[in-house]
Amino acid sequence: MELQVPIDDILARDLRLIVPNLHRRYSGVTATNRMVAPKLARMYRAAWLGPHAPDGIARMGFVDLLKLWRRREPLIWHARRNDEMIAGALLRALGWPLRLVFTSAAQRHHKRLTRWLIRQMDAVIATSELSASFLKREATVVMHGVDTARYAPPPDRAAAFADSNLPGRYAIGCFGRVRAQKGTDVLVEAMCRLLPRYPDFTAVIVGAVVPEQQGFANSLKRQIEAAGLQSRIVITGELEIEEVQRWYQRLTIYAFTSRNEGFGLTLIEAMAAGAALVAARAGAAEFVVEDGVTGVLIPPGDADALVAGLEPLMRDPAAASAMGERARARVVEKFSLEAEANAIAAVYRKLG
Known part of the structure; x- marks a missing residue:
């Protein structure tokens, strides 16, 4: 259980931004929120409400939130999920002086409740033009960024891979929960070939x-065993974020195999490293990847296409390294955390 550190009286008086995270389970939404929140906290007096608080931003508990009832100065409440929108709308109706902001990454038609909640927001941000097209109201497109200092190439990739104690000289990675939506089965099929x-x-x-995906994972393990590749297709399980960052540095190639995504943060994390x-054409892949330059785009859910995309890079690791360098340069130029935070802050400023 995380210790909630109450915000001090001075911060509470000057507070301008609340970053709610109301989910216990760590997810991609949480990861993106954790990365940009400390950057925003440098521009605004800000506090994080809920679990998984990152360094660089004050934490507040629900008791601290109660103390802000009927405060005169407005507060920005930046939600990223339905339950956070519901909480913000309810708190405002009960007297909290909130300006409601919602970030949407979904690339699908929203259900009736979500559409109603979105209409209650004072401002809406979409993580891509495609996400914006489903909102049916004005939205500002702000694509996710990544900490390019933390997600960075290693000084020596061969040495970084050697530290893994895995066989071979090069690694292909695919990060995310083991499930069909992430296309883990597509990767396993391609690797077996x-x-x-x-x-x-x-x-x-x-x-x-x-737990609900254990049967799916077991079927993949049986497929790996049948191919005799137990030592060469490794499923690590959940890792601490620092260890995940080290795994990125061990990779020569990253396979983004999702069948559908809101954005797909691992795209820019891998490129930054x-x-x-x-990459499958899911999430923001078509907006992030320059096909044939910083990556190869393929149809989602297509193992044949994944094999065709991977094999030339496996045949020529030097070409893969050169592509990785171009990918890193693109992220530094277009997808930094600073660029994301500045664009979000511009939305906040319009709210007064």
Whole structure:
């Protein structure tokens, strides 16, 4: 259980931004929120409400929130999920002086409740033009950013891979929960076909197996065992964020295999770490990846296409390294956390 550190009286008096995170389970939404919140806290007096608070921003508990009832100065409440929108709308109706902001990454038609909640917001941010097209109201597009200092290429990628104690010389990675939506089965099928031909490569799946997906994960493990690749297709389970960052630095190629995504933060994390990318056209992939330059775009859910995208890079690791360098440069130029935070702050300023 995380210790809630109450905000002090001075911060409470000057507070301008509340970043709610009302989910116990760590998710991609939480990860994106954790990265940008400390940057926003440098521009606004801000506090994080809920679990998984990052360093660099004050924490507040629900008792602290109660003390802000009927305060005169407005507060920005920046929600990223339905329950956070519901909480913000309810608190405002009960007397909290909130300006409600919602960030939407969904690339689908919203249900009736979500549409109603979105209409209650004072401002809406979409993480891509495609996400914005489903909102049916004015929205500002702000694409996610990544900490390019924390997610960075290693001084020596070969040495970083050697630290993993895995066989071979190069790694292909796919990060995220083990489930069909993430396309883990597509990666496993492609690896069962490719790894026997490329003995210098090992595949690494970094992500948790949640109980409801245990049957799916077990079927993948049986497929791996049948191919005799237990030592070369590794499922790590859930790891601390610092260890995930080290795994990015061990990769030569990153396979983004999701069938659908809101954004797909692992895209820019892997690119920032200098990995070549083979990416399904899901989430923000088409907006982030320059096909044939900083990565290769393929249809989602297509193992044949994944094999075709990966094999030239496995055949020529030097070409993969060069693609990874171009990918890193693109993220530094276009997808920094500073750019994301500045664009969000511009939305806040319009609220007064």
